[in-house]
Amino acid sequence: MNREQLFDIATGWFESRGWKPFPFQTQTWTAFLQGKNGLLNAPTGSGKTYALWLPVVLDYIKKNPDYKTKHKPGLKAIWITPLRALSVEIKQAAERVADDLQTGLTVGIRTGDTSASERSKQKTKIPDLLITTPESMQLMLASKDYANIFKTCGAIIIDEWHELLGTKRGVQTELALSRLKTVAPKMRIWGISATIGNLQQAMEVLLGPNSQALDNSVMIRAHINKKINVVSVIPDKMDTYPWRGHMGLHLIDEAAKIIKGSRTTLLFCNTRAQCELWFQALLDKYPEFAGDLAMHHGSISRDNRQWVEQAIRDEQLRAVVCTSSLDLGVDFAPVENVVQIGGPKGVARFLQRAGRSGHRPGEESNIYFLATHAIELIEASALRRAVQETVVEDRVPYLNSWDVLVQYLVTLAVSDGFYPDAIFNEVKGTFCFQGMVQDDFQFCLNFITRGSQSLQAYDEYKKVEIEADGKYKVNSKAIALRHRMQMGTIVGDSVMNVKFLGGGYLGSIEEWFISKLTPGDTFIFAGRKLELIRVRNMEVMVRMASPGAKAMHASWMGGRMTLSAQMSELLREELYAANTDTMTRELRSLTPLFTRQRKESIVPDASQFLIETFKTREGYHAIFYPFEGRFVHEALASVMAYRISLLTPITFSLAYNDYGFELLSDQEIDMQQVLDNDLFTPQHLHADLQHSLNATEMARRKFRDIAVIAGLVFTGYPGKVVKTKHLQSSSQLIFEVFRDYEPNNLLFQQAYRETFEHQLEEGRLLLALERIHRQEIVWKATTKPTPFSFPIITDRLREKLSSESLADRIKRMTAAYMK
Known part of the structure; x- marks a missing residue:
């Protein structure tokens, strides 16, 4: 044919x-x-x-x-x-x-x-x-x-x-x-x-x-010109002093209006905790949504998630509050509108979510942006431009992931066995291992047969045997079983299954959250108010709590995302546009905030880097605004604190968000001395990062994941999962053995490399410092906090205060600063 x-x-x-x-x-x-x-x-x-x-x-x-x-x-x-x-x-x-x-x-x-x-x-x-x-x-x-x-x-x-x-x-x-x-x-x-x-x-x-x-x-x-309509929901009253503590819940009526005005709506939250909060808040304020509103996130049981997905297809639901669990692929023809609650932190994620509406060739997509605080409207403006100009992030591939290679070699040895020379050439042909040399491969072979140089006295690390003809093979059934059970590269905190006493599975929750509770405590999970009865064998037994009981919302680690490099650049360009006549609708709505910011300080342009200093009853604040995302700011805050401490003995507490970072101290920084000593130089960045952050502690934590993937520690059998703290202590012990006796161990070195490259984004940090170095540094000694600094200083207060007392405290602060 x-x-x-x-x-x-x-x-x-x-x-x-x-x-x-x-x-x-x-x-x-x-x-x-x-x-x-x-x-x-x-x-x-x-x-x-x-x-x-x-x-x-x-x-x-x-x-x-x-x-x-x-x-x-x-x-x-x-x-x-x-x-x-x-x-x-x-x-x-x-x-x-x-x-x-x-x-x-x-x-x-x-x-x-x-x-x-x-x-x-x-x-x-x-x-x-x-x-x-x-x-x-x-x-x-x-x-x-x-x-x-x-x-x-x-x-x-x-x-x-x-x-x-x-x-x-x-x-x-x-x-x-x-x-x-x-x-x-x-x-x-x-x-x-x-x-x-x-x-x-x-x-x-x-x-x-x-x-x-x-x-x-x-x-x-595919050259398909799909039209995406981005609509920013701009509140009637704009906060002059914005703060990010309210999860966007002040816009709940706006969200309800969108739900009522369309057949089906997906409301995307960035975190599972925010998803639970929004679902509960919508039902509390609009009880008529009961039966028409559902929730979908990765920790809810599979049966529940599948029911929700089918119910959207069949148009049985009006709205679903969800996380990135619904970002991808599920074919929802009837979804009319998408609502993004808070900045999605990346252009690709925003486009993916927008594409969930009008999910058919030739149809338009509608996405509403609900900013959780005023400055996020700058992100909304940047996203609209990104959609028009199709600016999308790169995805950076991993190189030399020795832990994945070790796991893969044991996999081949578990099945039919392998001959090293043939596998070396195949592996070297991949992108990840293109730079691998024979010594690196030999390390991996020694590792699976002898447990590397420093662990060869222990039989449990000798997994693979070398047969007479040179074939590498696992002959032990127990080793093969354990390996099959632990295969994979997704390593998270230990999760515990949440079950009703009378039977019925609700979903899974992280061990660290449950460890803070005692029997009798109530918490909200999967849209239900639950009372903790007991914890046994990684199972959390619960019953429905009384409706009036005070309950805390379930929360998860890793909830805070950071701005992507492209998103940061777009955000800075939008912010600089606030000094021009070509302002978008979102930027114009922020005029009261910009006016107040200029009264106390400046709104920087492309050639300026802003530093603000002021004193409050908490101490002396120094705020820096790179607009590079919270992960870069976390590392940069540590580097700056370290460099300043070399000039003057001083201790700081650090705070950061996506827009800037704060150094707070009980003594004033001599800012002129800081500027004269060229503290923003990109030189010696790697060494300063190692000194300023506890890089060893971060690498030790990263090593836990590497140890699990490489099979150095065993995560347990079904129903008898090893607790996270035990995994952590086992992997820490091995980390210390490698550090003291085998510093050339490739897995040990990988822990440091991944800490710097992926967690601290060292490359991006270097580019940020090079940009700051070229800009004119504008230092403003203000009499009180500015609108730009307000979200950073209130973020720290949240750690100390409950949400109700935080809201009251912020009202008083705002009233004082507006005078």
């Missing part, structure tokens, strides 16, 4: 559904059928699933002209998705094509949610088209005779590649691909990605920087 006939089948199928293929879909079909690899760049809701499922099916038809009567068994294609929640829909799309064209192709799902009986069925009879996750893919590589399963595979498609890029799950995927290229040499590799800044590099990471796959590759872009 020639390509023309195959295309007739495809376009005929589209027409039978009342559709017409987009140019990018036909381009992808052509490239795929020509045997090319590639990356498809297409927005959410544009039909990218059919761009790649259809050619997989057409390829099968081409190779089997009597496909309607004779079924050829064996795996034909693998579809990897980063989210299990998407697998059902991807399966439905594949089945539509396969069944309508009468191919007899079977479609299966293999994820953490797949039952044991279904998995054993798949062992005896593998589906033709398999949908899986990076973790489940690794588990398949850990099964005996995996090469026989994969050898017939003609294509592997990695969905949402931008989500995996820049994570260790992405590295895991790179390693799996390096093996499959050898096992199934005719396999085509395709990635699907939303728009990111470094698309070309994304393709290089996917296919391998020097591979044949890259030589025979193509990048296809």
Whole structure:
């Protein structure tokens, strides 16, 4: 069958559904059928699933002209998705094509949610088209005779590649691909990605920087002009002294208006805690929403989440308060409006969320921006410009993730074993390990066979045996079982299951939150007020609390996100525009705030870097405004405090947000001395970071994750999970052994490297200092706090005061400063 006939089948199928293929879909079909690899760049809701499922099916038809009567068994294609929640829909799309064209192709799902009986069925009879996750893919590589399963595979498609890029799950995927290229040499590799800044590099990471796959590759872009309407909800009364303590709840009536005025609405919060608060606040103020309003976040039970997703599709719900758990892929045709509560901190995340509304080719998307405090309206203005100019973030890929490589080598040893020379060349062909030398690889081999130089006295680290013919193999069933149970690269705080005494699973919550409670305490979780009965075996037993009981909201670690580099740059440009005549609607609404800021200080322009100093009853405040995001400010505050302490013995307490940072002391800083000594120099940054932050403590914490991924510590069996504090102490002990006896250990060095590169964003910090160095430094000694400084100083108060007394205190402060 020639390509023309195959295309007739495809376009005929589209027409039978009342559709017409987009140019990018036909381009992808052509490239795929020509045997090319590639990356498809297409927005959410544009039909990218059919761009790649259809050619997989057409390829099968081409190779089997009597496909309607004779079924050829064996795996034909693998579809990897980063989210299990998407697998059902991807399966439905594949089945539509396969069944309508009468191919007899079977479609299966293999994820953490797949039952044991279904998995054993798949062992005896593998589906033709398999949908899986990076973790489940690794588990398949850990099964005996995996090469026989994969050898017939003609294509592997990695969905949402931008989500995996820049994570260790992405590295895991790179390693799996390096093996499959050898096992199934005719396999085509395709990635699907939303728009990111470094698309070309994304393709290089996917296919391998020097591979044949890259030589025979193509990048296809879907040029679909999707209109996104960004509407900022501007409050009637603008805070002149803004603070971020109220989670945006003062705009609850505005949100209710949007919900009432549309068929379906998604309200996106940045954190699970904010999601719980908003859901409760909406129901308390608008009890008529009961039954029409639901909540969706990653810690709620899977059954509840799936019910919510289906209820939106069936238009049984008016609104869902959610987190990034609904960012990706779930096909919600009826969602009319999206509400973003607070700054999303990144352009890509905002575009992804906007795309959830009008999730159909050719439809407009509507997204409302509710600023949780006044200065976030500058972010709203910046986001609208980003949408118009399509400014999107890069995703920075990981390099030399030795912990993932160690895990991968044990995986291969658990299944059929491996010969080092062959695997070295495959691994070196990946983007992550392109700089690996033979000594690095030898370290990893020694590590899995002897437990590295300093641990060789302990048998538990000798996992892999070297057989007579040089093959590396795990022969112990116990080691193989423990390895399979701990595979993966997502390491979080230990989570505990929340269950009703009488039965019924609600979801999971982090150990650190529950550890603060005692039996009888009440907390709000999954939209219910619960009383803690007892904690046993990592299970939290609860019952419904009385409606009048005072309860605290559940909260999670890692709730605070930081501005991306692109978002920071856009924010600064918008802020500088406040000094011009070309102000947007959002900036004009902030006129009272800017007027007050200029009265006390200045609104800086592109050539200025602002420092403010003032005294309150708390002490002497020095506030610096780089507008670079809280992670950069956290590191920069420590570096500045350290450099100042070298000039004068002085101690500081530090506070920071996305706009700036504060050094608070009981004695005044000699700011002129600071400026004269060139304290913003980018020179010696790395050394100063190591001295100022407790870099060893940060690296020690980072090492816990590395130790878990590399299998140095065991996280426990189902129902008998090892507590976080025990994991931490075990990994700390190993960290100290490496520090004292084996400082060249690659995993030990990796902990420091990841701390500086990923946690402290050292590269971005260096660029920020270089920019400040070029600007004119404007120091304003003010008599009282300014509107810009107010969110930073009130943020620190929140640690000491409850939300009610904080609100009262802020009212009094605002009244005093307005005089």
